[in-house]
Amino acid sequence: MNAHVNAAVQGCAEGAAREAAPNHVRRENGQREVFCGLTGIVWLHRKIQDAFFLVVGSRTCAHLIQSAAGVMIFAEPRFATAIMEEKDLAGLTDANDELDRIVAQLIARRPDIRLLFLVGSCPSEVIKLDLSRAALRLSQSFSPRVRILNYSGSGIETTFTQGEDACLASLVPGLPPFGTSEDQLLIVGSLADVVEDQFVRLFEELGIGPVRFLPPRNSMTLPGVGPNTKFLLAQPFLADTARALQERGATRLAAPFPLGVEGTTAWLRAAADAFGVSDARFVDVTRPYRVRASRALAHYRDQLAGRSIFLFPDSQLEIPLARFLSRELSMQLVEVGTPYLHREHLAEELKLLPNDVALTEGQDVDLQLDRCRAARPDLVVCGLGLANPLEAEGMTTKWSIELVFTPIQGFEQAADLAELFARPLARRAKLVA
Ligand code: SF4
Numbered sequence: 001m002n003a004h005v006n007a008a009v010q011g012c013a014e015g016a017a018r019e020a021a022p023n024h025v026r027r028e029n030g031q032r033e034v035f036c037g038l039t040g041i042v043w044l045h046r047k048i049q050d051a052f053f054l055v056v057g058s059r060t061c062a063h064l065i066q067s068a069a070g071v072m073i074f075a076e077p078r079f080a081t082a083i084m085e086e087k088d089l090a091g092l093t094d095a096n097d098e099l100d101r102i103v104a105q106l107i108a109r110r111p112d113i114r115l116l117f118l119v120g121s122c123p124s125e126v127i128k129l130d131l132s133r134a135a136l137r138l139s140q141s142f143s144p145r146v147r148i149l150n151y152s153g154s155g156i157e158t159t160f161t162q163g164e165d166a167c168l169a170s171l172v173p174g175l176p177p178f179g180t181s182e183d184q185l186l187i188v189g190s191l192a193d194v195v196e197d198q199f200v201r202l203f204e205e206l207g208i209g210p211v212r213f214l215p216p217r218n219s220m221t222l223p224g225v226g227p228n229t230k231f232l233l234a235q236p237f238l239a240d241t242a243r244a245l246q247e248r249g250a251t252r253l254a255a256p257f258p259l260g261v262e263g264t265t266a267w268l269r270a271a272a273d274a275f276g277v278s279d280a281r282f283v284d285v286t287r288p289y290r291v292r293a294s295r296a297l298a299h300y301r302d303q304l305a306g307r308s309i310f311l312f313p314d315s316q317l318e319i320p321l322a323r324f325l326s327r328e329l330s331m332q333l334v335e336v337g338t339p340y341l342h343r344e345h346l347a348e349e350l351k352l353l354p355n356d357v358a359l360t361e362g363q364d365v366d367l368q369l370d371r372c373r374a375a376r377p378d379l380v381v382c383g384l385g386l387a388n389p390l391e392a393e394g395m396t397t398k399w400s401i402e403l404v405f406t407p408i409q410g411f412e413q414a415a416d417l418a419e420l421f422a423r424p425l426a427r428r429a430k431l432v433a
Contacts, residue, residue, distance in 0.1 A: 025341060030364025033385045034314055034339060035064070035401065036155030038121065040163025042069045043405060045078045047190045048215050050114040053079040054106065055153065056099065056131060057121030068401075076110070084123050095129050096137075103138050107146055114145070115219035117167060120152035147174065147219065159339040161237040161316050161404060164190060168214060171222065172244035175214075178224030185211045185271055186223055186250065188242070189235030192407035193217065199258075199410060202268060205285045208275045214241075225250050230274050232267060234258060234409060236349075237316035239342050256348045258409040259317075259417060260324035261293045266348070289411040296415035297328060303422045305330035310372050312382035313337030313363050314400040321381070321403065323352045329418055333357050334377045337368065379425060396428040 038061055041053045055061050062081035069079065082102050084095065099118075107113060118131045118138075131150035139148045151166035152158065158166065168188070178184060185208055187199065196213060203211045212223035214231075227249035233242060236257050246252065255270035256263045265286060272282045309331050311318040318338045325331040336353070337360040343350075353359075360368065365386075372380060373393070380390055380397045387397040398421060408417040 024359070026358070026360040028360060028362040028364040028367065030362075030367065032159070032339070032363045033312075033365045033383055034155075034363075035068075035160035035383065036122070037153035037158035037160060037163030037166060038064055038119065038155075039068050039160040039401070040153065040167060041065055041079050041119065043190055044164060044167055044215065045069075047193075047217065048115065048219055049217055050112060050219050051078060051117065052106070052110065052113040052115070053117045053119050054103070055079070055081040055119045055121055056095075056124040056129060057081055057084065057119075058123045059083055061121045061123070078113070080106070084127075095127070096134060099129075099134055100138065100141075103148070104141075107142055114147065116142075116146055116148045117170070118148065118150040119163075120150065120154055122154045122156050125152065125154045125156060149174070159314070159316070160401070161235070164235070165238045165240050168238060169240040169244045171215065172225070172241060172248060175222055175248070176224045178226040178229050180228065182210075183228045183230055183275065184224075185209070185275065186214055186225065186229050186231040186245070187211065188214045188231050188233050188245065189238055190215060191234050191409055195407045195409050195413060198412055202285070202289070203271070206268070206272055206275075206277050206282065208271055208277065227251075230271075232271055233345060235317075236320055236342070236345060239340075239345065242345065252345075254348055256323065256352065257317075257320040259320045260328045260414050261290055261297065261411060262328060262352075263320060263324060264293075264409070264411050264414070265290060286411075293411040293414040297418055300415060300418035300422050301329050303425065304418065306332065307378040307425065308332040308334050308375070309379045309381065309421070310334040310375060310377040311336045312368060312372075312380065312386060312400070313339045313360065314381075314383045315404050316340065317400070317403055318381070319346050319349050319353070319359075322357070323349050324417065325421065326354060326357075327352060328414075329421070331379075331421075334375045335360060335368075335371060337361075337363060339363070379421060381421075396424050398424050 038055060045053055065079055118135050120131050135148045135150040149170045151170040153163040214223055216222055225245055225248045229250035230253055231245055231250050232253050242252055253270040253274050255267045258264040258267040309325060311322060316339055318336055322333050322336040326333050335358045341361040380395050381400050382397055384399055387399055390397050407413050
């Protein structure tokens with residue numbers, strides 16, 4: 001195993017199946033075309049500014065992370081891959097000894113690291129390297145200076161946004177208890193700092209607090225959790241994290257996700273109702289934001305209304321996006337795919353979708369491509385692996401991964417979110433003009 005920081009290229013596609021879906025949802029169980037959970041490191045390492053992500057994987061894993069994160073010239077990266085060589089995979093060396101050596105070197109060289117994630121991959125899972133025991137063992141050596149946790153980003157089990165879920169779920173058991181008699185609001189899911197700051201201001205204006213965020217910007221400020229914690233999911237792909245928080249006594253507030261004016265209003269409303277904010281105050285506080293955001297959206301509605309869109313399953317943001325695109329921009333939903341459908345967390349979203357929407361859970365990529373080609377939608381939202389072939393066939397595409405990297409939540413981002421869909425259509429129009 002070699003300590004290896006950086007490298008380049010793309011990830012692997014993996015096949016997987018999941019639990020039963022509602023009757024009206026098409027459920028597919030074939031080949032998937034998605035990135036693996038390692039991808040989450042790209043936005044998580046930017047969010048938690050004293051954390052380091054050490055992937056225990058192959059050269060392919062190193063290439064995936066480097067290509068997704070881009071090349072950092074001026075800053076020392078806070079992710080790396082401990083590459084497993086053939087002798088590790090063949091059991092000819094003690095991978096645990098190698099890992100301990102690499103972690104000790106890393107911590108000695110990087111005193112800024114306060115939280116270290118050992119991130120499992122397909123190869124580490126195949127040889128059954130027990131990273132939870134490794135994290136426990138290493139914690140005994142480096143605690144309290146560095147907290148060491150583990151989670152899996154393997155493509156065998158996960159789609160790309162599940163990496164964040166696994167990472168956040170690994171933090172929950174170590175959160176301090178929140179034991180005061182007052183309620184706190186916990187916002188769960190990575191948000192761009194600019195979006196987080198906007199929500200902090202809005203909650204302050206509404207008189208809701210204290211408000212904490214998971215993940216925090218610094219591991220020294222991890223929020224407490226307990227029976228007086230009410231949490232709002234900011235992302236739709238956090239099933240394990242939500243379950244872990246509920247096991248600590250926290251209560252999930254049911255809400256649509258904060259995409260678009262409608263979604264953001266309903267998301268804030270769920271918190272306002274739970275914290276006893278009056279209707280009048282809620283309307284007064286949110287009105288200027290809603291008016292401004294609706295006005296900004298109008299421009300894009302003119303461009304997008306009536307255009308057809310096909311969403312391949314990829315980020316798990318597809319259902320909230322489809323709700324926004326159909327209800328606020330009047331786009332026609334040809335098919336809405338999602339890798340997994342969490343019926344409880346998505347319940348408020350599903351109520352807002354058109355009754356006749358074609359929903360697909362899971363994927364059989366060839367069949368789905370056939371349906372897409374037959375429909376010839378105006379716009380296709382899909383992973384990078386499908387985008388280029390579809391573009392070559394004359395279709396207009398949007399990379400779904402961009403929707404995870406870009407600040408899109410909240411009132412002030414509603415028009416930016418719409419623009420992400422308008423831009424490829426404008427580009428295509430110029431190309432054919
Ligand atoms: S974790 Fe698995 S799917 Fe992801 S890059 Fe490594 S080998 Fe490929």
